[in-house]
Amino acid sequence: MRKILHADCDCFYAAVEMRDQPALREVPLAVGGSAERRGVVATCNYPARAFGVRSAMPTATARRLCPELVVLPPDFERYRAVSQQIQALFLELTPLIEPLSLDEAYLDVSEVARFHGSATWMAQWLKEQTLARTGITLSVGVAPSKFLAKIASDWDKPDGLTVIAPEDVDGFLRPLPVSKLHGVGPATTAKLEALGIHRCEDLRQRSLTTLLERFGKFGRHLYQLARGIDEREVNISRERKSVSVETTFDRDLPDLAACRQALPPLIDKLRKRLARHDDPPSDKRFVKVKFDDFSQTTMESAGYADDSRGFQHLLEQAWQRGARPVRLLGVGVRLVPEDAQRQLTLFDES
Ligand SMILES: [Mg+2]
Known part of the structure; x- marks a missing residue:
């Protein structure tokens, strides 16, 4: 049984800005393009989210929702420096790291002997060390597969630590909305719901043949995810081009x-x-x-x-x-x- 961590910083760009300018912590803050140049929000902090501001929203819309919103242009040089510190920390635990972006990675810790092999302990340590060394909070999901680890890291954000033990996978999946599954976006969600499939337990009642008919090759993916099957490995050579x-x-x-x-x-x-x-x-x-x-x-x-x-x-x-x-x-x-x-x-x- 594998042990996979998905580690993801909370509102990363905004978190770096708040760390460096503590006065920004209490105000709604977004990092992104300016409204005048039709930019969009890349990241926003939790006070901004309380106004309904979200990533990918046009900055002009965000400003309408929250007139006092502070919008900063992104400073990738600074974000990348923090990212390197965090990646170095991941490397102290395992070389099996698949970075997904500056602030997000999968780690395969199946063979790690430290912390008595406890992935939960490792996750706890990562969170503490990230905060201590960079001043940024990290949410971590622990699970036997990538897609579950990713759902878990998002489960209790910010500053979350959610563990899905192998024996809990079934109970976790049954009531899970299909929209949470890897690769299932709004269009597929709508299509599934039109078929009366709202949760993984509904999905499990459909045969592989039916799902293949309705969704093509993706049907097999759905069939497997609903049963917690995701054999994808943590891919250390991954490069997003x-x-x-x-x-x-x-x-x-x-x-x-x-x-x-x-x-x-x-x-x-x-x-x-x-x-x-x-x-x-x-x-x-x-x-x-x-x-x-x-x-x-x-x-x-x-x-x-x-x-x-x-x-x-x-x-x-x-x-x-x-x-x-x-x-x-x-x-x-x-x-x-x-x-x-x-x-x-x-x-x-x-
Ligand atoms: Mg993040």
């Missing part, structure tokens, strides 16, 4: 006009996904088109990630290459190598 979202349509989109209409929700989703990542987007975006004959093409160009017109333009060029019905559309951005990140103004649209 791009962030993208794509949709396979229930019915092929007949023409370019239909593709154009389908693009904005994808761009929205991409923007939200980017805001969850701490890697800033590069100035390279791309559009992927798969036609009904399964041929596919990708168009790529320079330009900021959340410029919708840029994506529309790429879509037109990509579509012309096949000029036939479309079964899948994707949008994404290439991420900048770490060294090149400094000059970017995150989430701003020029």
Whole structure:
């Protein structure tokens, strides 16, 4: 049985800012792009959340919800320095680390002998040491698999420590809303709920065949997660080179006009996904088109990630290459190598 930790700092960028300027602790604070430049919130503290401010929300909207909101531009150099301290701490425990972003990682501690092999103790130690060495609070989830560890770290945020022991997995999963499962976003949640599947226990009552029919390959994933099966290993060589979202349509989109209409929700989703990542987007975006004959093409160009017109333009060029019905559309951005990140103004649209 594996022991996986998922460690995740609480509102990381905002936490670094509050640490360095204690006066900011008591006020609603967001880190992100400015409202004037149509930026979005990357991270916000808990006082801001009390007003309904959220990550990926346009800063202008956040300001409407909370007029006294303090908005700071991100300072990646400082965040990266803290991140390195935390990664060094993780390394004291195990070399089996899969960083997901500046402030988030999976750790496989199955073979760690320290702390009598107690993953709960290890998690406790990580939390104490992170706070002592960096002044930042960490939430940690402990579980026998990655997806459960990730759910656990989010369970009692901020400053949380949630343990899902192997014998508790079943009881934990049964009442769990399907929206909490790895890879299940709002669209899949809606589709599941339309089928009367709200919780994992509902999901378990559907056969693998039914789920494969309804959800394609993803059906197997759903079938397994509902039973706590997630064999994905902590991948230490992982390198995130791009962030993208794509949709396979229930019915092929007949023409370019239909593709154009389908693009904005994808761009929205991409923007939200980017805001969850701490890697800033590069100035390279791309559009992927798969036609009904399964041929596919990708168009790529320079330009900021959340410029919708840029994506529309790429879509037109990509579509012309096949000029036939479309079964899948994707949008994404290439991420900048770490060294090149400094000059970017995150989430701003020029
Ligand atoms: Mg975090």
